[in-house]
Amino acid sequence: TVLRPAIERMYDVFESEMTGLDDEAVVEQNVLKGCVILTDCEVGEEIERDVCDFVQTESRDVRFYGFGIGRFCNSCFLKALSDITQGYTEICLDSERLLTAFE
Numbered sequence: 001t002v003l004r005p006a007i008e009r010m011y012d013v014f015e016s017e018m019t020g021l022d023d024e025a026v027v028e029q030n031v032l033k034g035c036v037i038l039t040d041c042e043v044g045e046e047i048e049r050d051v052c053d054f055v056q057t058e059s060r061d062v063r064f065y066g067f068g069i070g071r072f073c074n075s076c077f078l079k080a081l082s083d084i085t086q087g088y089t090e091i092c093l094d095s096e097r098l099l100t101a102f103e
Helices: 003-018 023-028 045-058 075-085 095-101
Strands: 033-039 062-069 088-092
Touching (some): 033 075, 045 075
């Protein structure tokens, strides 16, 4: 899967953007870092555990926002990521709910 390498790359990009800024400068600029994960399936228990462990260790003030579509998405995984990072997760089980989720 490409999920973990993608998250590692995202952290690298955020870190390079913040290079040279001290904590006060980041707070003054109201910098909020976030990652949106949109999925309609499971990635596997081992990968999910690896990603959650990595994110918990390396959180770096990045919030994860999960958006699961359909009954085959792993809502527990998305919820775990958002809980670890103080983000948010939305699960849409049917197309009717999907239309109102973005309002």
